[in-house]
Amino acid sequence: MFTAEGITVVKAPPRTPRANCYIERWGRSLRNEFTDDMLIYNERHALTVVGEYVDHFNNHRPHQGRQQRPPDHDPAIIIPLDKPVRRMRSTWPWL
16 A cells, blocks of 8 residues: 555564654653543544644643743743733634
8 A cells, every 4th residue: 555655664673662762752642641531533633633732742832851941932032920811712623
């Protein structure tokens, strides 16, 4: 099936735990933090959910290697702590 589409399959070497460690960790965090608590209806819903998680993971989630700051952190922007919290309308079509 893959060769008919022009895709070459690269197999992970046996007994090498670090060969695919980055995607294994990301996939586990996706499952634990996001999809374990929801019912996925179809492929379109799954793609939307994963897209939202990718956006959260890359733009908002604190990262330990960056001193608990998200990747798009700008130190010039100061967020006042006494400002009221405002809820934004969800972009998810099922909410």
